[in-house]
Amino acid sequence: MLRPVFLLPATLALLCLTVATTVWSSNDPAYVGTATCAGCHADEHAAWQGSHHDMSMRHATAESVIGDFNNAEITVHGVTSRFYQRDGKYFVTTDGPDGRLQEFEIGYTFGIEPLQQYLIAFPDGRLQALGLSWDARPEAEGGQRWYHLYPDEPLKAGDLLHWTGPQQNWNYMCADCHSTNLVKGYDAQADRFDTTWAEVNVGCEACHGPGQKHVAWAGSDDAQQATLPDKGLALLFHDRKGVAWPINPDTGLASRLGGEITRTEIESCAACHSRRGLLAEGRERDPTFLDHHMPAFLTDGLYFPDGQIHDEVFVWGSYTQSKMHEVGVTCSDCHDPHSQKLKASGDNVCAQCHLPTKFAVTEHHGHPADSPGADCLGCHMPERTYMGVDDRRDHSMRIPRPDWSLEYGTPNACTQCHEDKDDAWAAQAFSTMFPDVGAPFQHWVTAFHQAREGLPQAEVSLLSVYGKEGTPDLARATAILELRAYLSPLSGQVVEQALRDESPLVRIAALRVIESIPPASRFPLAGHLLNDPVLAVRSEAARMLAGSPRHQLDVAARGALERAIRDYFNVQQLNADRPESGFNLGNLSLDAGNATQAERYYRQSIARDDTFTPSWLNLSELYRGEGMVRESKGLLEEGLGKNPEAADLHHALGLAYVREGSNDQALASLKSASDLAPDAVRYGYVYGVALNSTGQPEAAVTTLESVHQRHPNSRDVLFALATIERDRGNRDAAIGWARGLLSLNPADQQADQLLRQLEGGS
Numbered sequence: 146m147l148r149p150v151f152l153l154p155a156t157l158a159l160l161c162l163t164v165a166t167t168v169w170s171s172n173d174p175a176y177v178g179t180a181t182c183a184g185c186h187a188d189e190h191a192a193w194q195g196s197h198h199d200m201s202m203r204h205a206t207a208e209s210v211i212g213d214f215n216n217a218e219i220t221v222h223g224v225t226s227r228f229y230q231r232d233g234k235y236f237v238t239t240d241g242p243d244g245r246l247q248e249f250e251i252g253y254t255f256g257i258e259p260l261q262q263y264l265i266a267f268p269d270g271r272l273q274a275l276g277l278s279w280d281a282r283p284e285a286e287g288g289q290r291w292y293h294l295y296p297d298e299p300l301k302a303g304d305l306l307h308w309t310g311p312q313q314n315w316n317y318m319c320a321d322c323h324s325t326n327l328v329k330g331y332d333a334q335a336d337r338f339d340t341t342w343a344e345v346n347v348g349c350e351a352c353h354g355p356g357q358k359h360v361a362w363a364g365s366d367d368a369q370q371a372t373l374p375d376k377g378l379a380l381l382f383h384d385r386k387g388v389a390w391p392i393n394p395d396t397g398l399a400s401r402l403g404g405e406i407t408r409t410e411i412e413s414c415a416a417c418h419s420r421r422g423l424l425a426e427g428r429e430r431d432p433t434f435l436d437h438h439m440p441a442f443l444t445d446g447l448y449f450p451d452g453q454i455h456d457e458v459f460v461w462g463s464y465t466q467s468k469m470h471e472v473g474v475t476c477s478d479c480h481d482p483h484s485q486k487l488k489a490s491g492d493n494v495c496a497q498c499h500l501p502t503k504f505a506v507t508e509h510h511g512h513p514a515d516s517p518g519a520d521c522l523g524c525h526m527p528e529r530t531y532m533g534v535d536d537r538r539d540h541s542m543r544i545p546r547p548d549w550s551l552e553y554g555t556p557n558a559c560t561q562c563h564e565d566k567d568d569a570w571a572a573q574a575f576s577t578m579f580p581d582v583g584a585p586f587q588h589w590v591t592a593f594h595q596a597r598e599g600l601p602q603a604e605v606s607l608l609s610v611y612g613k614e615g616t617p618d619l620a621r622a623t624a625i626l627e628l629r630a631y632l633s634p635l636s637g638q639v640v641e642q643a644l645r646d647e648s649p650l651v652r653i654a655a656l657r658v659i660e661s662i663p664p665a666s667r668f669p670l671a672g673h674l675l676n677d678p679v680l681a682v683r684s685e686a687a688r689m690l691a692g693s694p695r696h697q698l699d700v701a702a703r704g705a706l707e708r709a710i711r712d713y714f715n716v717q718q719l720n721a722d723r724p725e726s727g728f729n730l731g732n733l734s735l736d737a738g739n740a741t742q743a744e745r746y747y748r749q750s751i752a753r754d755d756t757f758t759p760s761w762l763n764l765s766e767l768y769r770g771e772g773m774v775r776e777s778k779g780l781l782e783e784g785l786g787k788n789p790e791a792a793d794l795h796h797a798l799g800l801a802y803v804r805e806g807s808n809d810q811a812l813a814s815l816k817s818a819s820d821l822a823p824d825a826v827r828y829g830y831v832y833g834v835a836l837n838s839t840g841q842p843e844a845a846v847t848t849l850e851s852v853h854q855r856h857p858n859s860r861d862v863l864f865a866l867a868t869i870e871r872d873r874g875n876r877d878a879a880i881g882w883a884r885g886l887l888s889l890n891p892a893d894q895q896a897d898q899l900l901r902q903l904e905g906g907s
Contacts, residue, residue, distance in 0.1 A: 173430065174357035174377070176326055176343035176350050185363060186349070192483035198347035200257035201323040202264075205235045209254040211261050212279030212291070219277060219291040222299045226277055228291070237263070237275065242309040244302035253345070255315075255323065257281065259288070259534050264315055270330075270338030272315035276300065276308040280534050287534075294532055311754055316340050317722055322417035325351040326429055333721040352413055352482070354379025354429045380432050382482075384410040384475045390498050397503025406473040411461070414476050415440070419461030420447060424680055424716050435649050435681040442654065443623040445597050449555045451546070451590035452620065454539045457531045464540035465619050468586045474498075495521040511578040517562055527558040543587050547571035553594045588613065589620050596627040599858045601890035604631035608639055611651075622650035629658050644671050649679040656685045664692035664736075668702070675705040680712060687713040688729075692736040724750040724757035731763060743767055758784065758791045765797060777801065792822035796831070808839045819848070826856040834865055842873050858889060867899060879903050 183190035193199055203209035214228045214235050224246075226239035235251040255262035255274060258281040264272045276295060282288025300307045312318065316338045320327050326343035343350065350356050358377030362370055375381055388404035412434040415421075421438040428437040440462065441447055447456045452466045464470055479494050480487060487494045492505060503509065505519065512518025524545055526538040547557040550568040559571035592606035610616060610624035625643045628636045643655035652674060659667050667690055674686035687709035695703060714733070717726045727750030734743035744767060750760035761784035768777035781798040788794060799814030815832040822828050829852035837845035846869055853862050867882035883900040887893060 174355040174379075177356040177360055179344060179348035179350070181360060182349040182356060189349075189483045192481060193349070195257075196483065196485050197257060198351070198485060200254070201347045202256075202345050203254045204345065205251040205254055205263070207233075210235055210251070211254075211257070211281055212263070213289075217291060219293075221277070221293040221296065222301070226291075235263075237265075237277070239275070239277065239308075240302060242302055255319070259536075260532060269336065270316070270340060272320075272340075273309055274313045274315055274319065276306075276313065278532070282534060292533060296533070305754075305756060311723070314722075317720070321423055321426075323347065326355070328426055329719070329722075331722045333718075336722075338722070347417075350429060352380070352429075354432070379430050380409070380413060382410050382413070382477070383407065384473075385477060388473075390478075392498065392500050394500065397500035399498035401473045404473075410475045410477060411464070411470070415461040418459045420456075420458040421461075423719060424684065425719065433679075435679045437680070439653075439681050439685075440619075440650070442626055442650075443593065443619060444626070450553050450593035450597060451543075451549055451555045452541055452587050452593075453527075453543070453556060454529055454537075454541075459537075460540050462619060464542075466541040466587055466617050467543075469542055471586075471615070471617065492521045523562060524558045527556070527561050529556075541587060544582060544585060545575065546585070546590075547575050549590055553590055555590065586615075587620070589616070589624065592624060593627065596630070599630070599856070599860075601631075601860075601893070604628065604633065604636055607631065608636060611639060611643070618648040618650045621646075622648065622654040625651055626654040626657060629661060632658070632661060641670055644674065649677070649682045652677065652679075652682045653685050656682070656689045660689055664690075665694055665697070668693040668698065672698075672702055672705070675702075675709040683709050684713040684716050691733060722753070724754040724760060726750070727753060728757065728760045728763065731760065731767075735763075735767065740767060740771060755784075755787045756791075758788060758793050761788075761791075761794060762797055765801075769801075774801075774805070778805075790821055792818045792825060792828060795821065796828050799831075799835075803835065811835060812839065819852075823855060826852060826859045826862065829855075830859065830861050830865065833862070837865075837869050842869055845869055846873075860886065860889060860893075863889070864896070864899075867903075871903060876903060 179190065179193075200209070212228065214230045217228045219226055224240045226237055228235075228237050230236070236248055237251060238246055238248050241247040241249070249265045251263045252266040252272065253264040255264055261279045261281055263275045263278075265275065266272055276293055277291055278294055280288040280290045280292050295306055298306065302309060304310055305312045307313070315323075316329055316331070320329065320340060320342075324342040324345055325348045328341045330339035330341055331337075332339065343355075353359075356378075358373075360377075362373050362377035370376075384404070384407055386404060389402045390399035391402055392399045409432070413432045415434045416428050416432065416438060419434075419438070420441040423437070424439055425437045431437075434440075441458065443452050443462065443466075447458050448462065449455050452463070454463050476482070478488075478497070489497065492501075496505070499521075504521070505514075507514065507519075510519050510524065517523055522538060525542050526540065527545075528536040528538050530536050545558040546555070547559045547568050549555045550557045550560070551572050557568065557571060559575060560566055560568055563571065589610045592603060592610045595603035595606050607624040607627050611621050616624075625640060628640060632640070640655050640658045643651050644659075646652055646655070656671055656674065659670055671686055671690060672693075674682055675690065677683045677686060687706065690706060691710060693706065698706065710733075714730075717729050717733075720726045727746045727748075731743040731746035731750065734740075734746055744764060747760045747764035747767070750757060751764070761780060765777045765780045765784075768774075768780060778798065778801045781794055781801060785791060785794045785798065795814045796818035799811045799818060802808075802811035802814060812832070812835055815828070815835050818825075818828040819832040829848065833845045833849035833852060836842075836848055846866065849862055849866050849869070853859065853866065856862060863882055863886040867879050867886060870876075870879035870882060880900065880903045883896060883903055886896040887900055890896070
């Protein structure tokens with residue numbers, strides 16, 4: 146059975162259907178609007194006007210639209226789209242959900258620079274973001290043009306990334322961060338949205354919370370004001386109150402003086418400036434980050450193994466890796482929170498804490514003064530481009546390591562600037578200029594690289610990352626998470642310890658690791674987390690412990706599990722517009738032993754999005770478990786009819802054919818899976834083993850050798866090659882593969898025994 150990151154437990158599924166997602170009391174303070182705030186906070190309001198927050202989303206008007214709507218045309222993917230105006234409104238003629246050209250009215254602008262997107266309303270309450278965007282950069286920089294966000298992907302109607310598809314749906318993908326007091330308002334029965342907001346853009350109350358009580362506080366006398374030290378606000382930013390950063394003239398570095406490091410500010414900013422999933426609405430009233438969001442870890446595809454940004458992960462995940470974060474530097478130490486501009490221009494923002502006479506000199510950066518190489522941001526915060534034109538800086542603020550680029554394939558700032566040079570040149574030049582760089586603060590690249598490569602030594606390396614003092618919590622949590630593939634008596638003890646770690650991120654990661662042990666064994670390890678004060682931890686514990694045998698739990702434990710399940714169920718209901726929700730509820734129902742309900746949820750998931758293959762797979766497995774073998778295989782065939790290039794469905798169908806003894810069909814399906822997903826080592830491995838099992842050892846070796854070239858550290862592939870060649874009588878070849886197997890892990894007793902047998906002629 147497949148299990149995703151966000152799952153849902155099972156015994157209370159029917160009961161939980163009656164639980165509301167978000168309920169606000171009539172006593173909750175109301176939102177008063179930015180215009181009301183401006184009456185007393187004129188300077189802050191003036192700074193905010195025209196900012197990214199102000200322009201995050203606007204009704205499409207002459208004041209907000211900056212794109213060319215004067216009959217401008219652009220042809221992309223064989224579709225010619227035209228932008229124009231009529232009666233003071235803005236329109237585009239482009240391919241609609243049925244693939245035909247249609248006229249659509251632009252409802253809203255989205256963002257301001259370096260690009261502006263446009264939203265179109267549909268009758269079911271959806272707002273969809275056009276893939277055609279306006280490049281707002283100056284013409285001299287290549288801007289002032291229409292362009293497509295996915296120029297190299299021939300997107301047609303029905304594709305997930307087509308502008309009418311679910312991946313471009315504003316209500317789920319964007320709304321929570323671009324408006325104030327956003328309530329998604331999805332009706333699962335009617336399959337429609339009634340999304341509302343207090344303000345269409347990011348206003349004062351998006352960060353400070355509803356202002357009704359604050360307005361009342363401001364209008365009261367001194368005695369009454371004294372009774373409300375929070376000034377009637379849901380959130381007061383005291384991270385910088387009473388804090389100074391005096392610079393030591395000897396080191397040239399500032400040290401924090403005074404104040405308490407609370408992380409309040411960065412948690413508030415993280416709600417939108419992070420890669421995360423939504424757990425609950427209402428963050429403006431209660432801004433605790435992990436009570437409303439589930440953040441991403443430093444995993445493959447999102448981050449490089451050293452922690453540099455790779456995919457679109459925004460800021461929080463990189464900044465929390467930095468030494469700046471560790472010592473208490475906040476977002477507003479560098480950025481004005483109202484204008485979002487830097488508090489000083491260019492390198493001057495760094496000079497607030499780094500004495501220029503120590504750092505803005507050739508002795509430090511190794512480049513001529515005023516050259517690009519002397520730029521603090523260019524070296525320590527290199528950019529990566531997203532959405533075609535949006536250059537965003539990595540906020541982990543690291544020392545460039547071109548030597549790591551050679552060893553681990555990570556990017557480095559040196560060759561980003563010196564485009565005509567390679568990593569080897571950069572590594573040599575850097576080591577010559579800076580022979581004594583010292584131990585890096587971000588030290589986990591080796592461990593994460595080994596884990597991604599599947600190397601056995603990764604276990605010890607990951608344990609070292611987790612245990613090293615001063616390691617950022619996000620990196621420690623990722624190290625624990627990567628131990629999923631390396632559980633042993635040694636790492637198991639550490640994971641058990643991590644379940645009680647002070648960091649909720651580490652506790653979440655540890656919960657995901659114990660998913661690999663039987664459900665009955667999980668509760669003694671993690672049952673205490675059902676009462677965790679943090680929703681992100683509590684809901685993950687519910688997911689992990691939902692299959693616990695109820696007869697083994699006392700009354701208090703059952704009650705804790707049921708409450709946590711309700712929390713987790715609410716998370717799924719909030720995201721019921723997504724296929725993952727039905728999938729998770731199906732898994733929940735299976736944990737409860739309710740196959741009928743599980744089937745209904747899996748079907749609901751497929752109806753939401755028939756390209757979401759995990760629901761096809763789990764429903765097929767459900768049927769097979771119920772003895773409905775023909776229905777199970779038929780469902781996989783139906784799923785492939787809609788998703789002919791889904792490698793996971795081909796693989797599952799191949800295994801179904803294996804079970805019924807239809808070898809030719811099995812091999813065809815397993816080959817399709819291997820060909821469609823060459824990076825999935827298991828598909829190639831299973832296909833190779835199947836070839837050998839059907840009397841085709843030569844073809845099996847050829848296939849497995851190809852898989853080995855792509856995945857040289859796969860123990861399964863090496864073992865299969867060694868044993869198949871042994872059985873074919875190719876002793877020398879078998880010895881070579883066995884030696885390769887043992888070189889992966891000299892402590893591998895099975896590999897050692899195999900090599901001894903082969904070398905002994907046995």
